[in-house]
Amino acid sequence: MNWRILITCPPMLASLESCQERFKKENLEVVTPDIVQQLSEEELCQIIAEFDGVIAGDDPFTAKVLEIGRRGRLKVLAKWGIGVDAIDLEAAKKLGIYTSNTPNVFADEVADVALGYTLLLARQLHKIDTDVRQGNWLKIQGTSLRNRTAGIIGVGSIGGAIARRFHVMGMNLLGYDVRPIDNQLCQETNLKQVELNELFKDSDCIVLACNLTPENHHLLDDQAFEQMKNDSWLVNVARGPIVDEKALIKALDSGKISRAALDVFESEPMTTSNPLVNYEQVIMGSHNSSNTREAVLRVNQIAIDNLVRDLKQAEDKN
Incomplete structure (x- = not known):
């Protein structure tokens, strides 16, 4: 099974070379847009239906974005980092979209x-x-x-x-x-x-x-x-x-x-x-307090773990 994945977290985007072997192992087709801090709701709405899963930064995953995604391929939203304030968790639950984050890492x-x-x-x-x-x-x-x-x-x-x-x-x-x-x-x-x-x-x-x-x-x-x-x-x-x-x-x-x-x-x-x-x-500052090489490499792997686990659960459920 190949899964198409969107990555929107800037620290992870800056360190993708360290993840390539894992992407290949897990059969992940990864798409990486140009991002300064986060995508807008409008930008997400235009592309989200194309992906099975997302490793997200601080992008606004509103009910509108999630509904469009669910009408397409979206099954899993893995938050890179701790804060989930930009995700409508209630909407995700209603739509059956798996969500996760990486607590206690920074x-x-x-x-x-x-x-x-x-x-x-x-x-x-x-x-x-x-x-x-x-x-x-x-x-x-x-x-x-x-x-x-x-x-x-x-x-x-x-x-x-x-x-x-x-x-x-x-x-x-x-x-x-x-x-x-x-x-x-x-x-x-x-x-x-x-x-x-x-x-x-x-x-x-x-x-x-x-x-x-x-x-x-x-x-x-x-x-x-x-x-x-x-x-x-x-x-x-x-x-x-x-x-x-x-x-x-x-x-x-x-x-x-x-x-x-x-x-x-x-x-x-x-x-x-x-x-x-x-x-x-x-x-x-530039919302950069968690950004060290050691932390980024560690959280990259945790986020991929969460993503793959939930993608497999979603497939088994279907």
Whole structure:
């Protein structure tokens, strides 16, 4: 049996050479479109019916896309990575499309980036680098991280890895999660689980590490920013829509947020029309925190495992 497969995940597309032997072994005919971040709903609608399965990035697999796909050949949707917020899971279930993701695979990689962003906010190393390259000798007085309080929103595998790194840096830790936080983690790091209002009120630096859900869309809105300390920092390595960017801009203008590091945005890829590009106290990334060679090669194989397993189940069912 040969299966026709669409791959839309940029990190996997950049490392396809490592997958060729596996594709051949599993009889996968792979199609790889040119992608910057993700395909649009319209682009998916035009091609999705041609494929038996997809290894997906952050593309919008809406009910419309899935219905068109199911009227064609689509049986399986394997998400490369953790977040499934771009997939209409209810529609997929109704249509009989198998779905999967690769949970708990990027904890260290994303936590490293969260720590890196926090160090940049504290010491402004990126600004010093730019200035020295221009022939200057900039001396910026930084901020010590020891004894500062970090509030982590979403303390699962990624949030837990961030907590362990921040604990080593001597930071005090608060955590919020909709579920009880692992007791061993709390003992190891002295992290205290609190409600959101307490985390907002008492944190010097707020780090977003949670999944995007309908319930936490624009979790950080005008009201949330108003509860924070003056001169708070924000680090977002989760999903862009958790932050209301209009509210963030107000908080930056007022000084409520004095520094921010954003690896993700409400609309991606972000363009220069986004007003946030005008704020020199904001560090910007390209939704790239999970992208290391080691992690990509590992997750490539897990995603293929999931895809092939579900394709076989779908065939057996038919």
